[in-house]
Amino acid sequence: MSVINCDYLPADKVVFPPELALLVVRKASAMAAALEEQALDQLTKDARRAIFRGTEPRRVIREMRL
Template sequence: MPADYLPRPKPQPIPPALALLIVRKAERMAARFEEQALDEMTRAATRALRCGAAPDEIARQMEL
């Protein structure tokens, strides 16, 4: 049951130190994801080349 009659609490601002920790964690996560994506795409391209696919076909399939 919605409680629309109750006032909503005001959002608390995120302390700068916490915001910095969040940004640093997100940066590490993004770097890890980028490395994994690069590895996966390189393995897929290598596998496709071994199977005889043309580089331009691989690029098209990978939407590069």
């Protein structure tokens, strides 16, 4: 039986600075908001295109899984 060295795991606990944590959270929030805006724009564009082509609204709802 062999012993596996796990030198990739930190030996000591790392103190995560609160200022850095706050900046990470703010950045993640901004990225999520941008992604949400892009998704909203794309879904709206797709729904409008389908309605313009004559697709029934109920079918659009079903196909888009709304």
